[in-house]
Amino acid sequence: MHVNSIEHIAIAVKNLDESINFYENTFGLKCYLIEEVVDQKVRTAFFNVGGTKIELVESTDSQGTIAKFIEKHGEGIHHIAFAVNDVESSLKELESKGIKLIDRTPRPGAEGLDIAFLHPKSTLGVLTELCKEKLKDK
Ligand code: ZN
Numbered sequence: 001m002h003v004n005s006i007e008h009i010a011i012a013v014k015n016l017d018e019s020i021n022f023y024e025n026t027f028g029l030k031c032y033l034i035e036e037v038v039d040q041k042v043r044t045a046f047f048n049v050g051g052t053k054i055e056l057v058e059s060t061d062s063q064g065t066i067a068k069f070i071e072k073h074g075e076g077i078h079h080i081a082f083a084v085n086d087v088e089s090s091l092k093e094l095e096s097k098g099i100k101l102i103d104r105t106p107r108p109g110a111e112g113l114d115i116a117f118l119h120p121k122s123t124l125g126v127l128t129e130l131c132k133e134k135l136k137d138k
Contacts, residue, residue: 001090007083007131008053010044012066013075016058020045023056037109042066079117079127087114087130094118106132 013019020031023045033046041064045056057078059067069078084090087106095101100119109115114132 001084001086001093003082003084004133005083006052007081007129007134008046008055009080010055010057010078010129011076012069012073012078013056013058014070016043016045016056019056019058023047023054029054036060039108040065079129081115081129081131083133084130085133087116087132090130091116099123106130 011019016034020034023029024031029047029049031045031047034043035046036043041059041061043058043060047054047056057066059065059070061067066078091101091104091106095104100122101116102119103116106114106116109129109131113134116130118128118130120127
């Protein structure tokens, strides 16, 4: 497998709108998209920081994984996502190296890209996501 870049860093927040304001007013970053991913029970706000996205993630369900994360850890970094060319073959390779997978096959994530999560117990305590490299618009 080949990791091309940090595709995004996801930060769990309690209130998306307040957090967007915080990022815009504090760091001068501009939110360019707000998207609800029904499948994952989240609402996400995207910021572009030099080609790496920061995603603020709010739970839309008190039983969702983000809500449970905040209950346990408070707000903070939820996961890091690596852009790879092929999520499926990367999963197979990692599994063969003994890495515990949360998703054994890719599923659709934000922006319709294939994603899969690795288990944090296998990745130094950091929930790690593989994300299909997005083809550039041009
Ligand atoms: Zn993610």
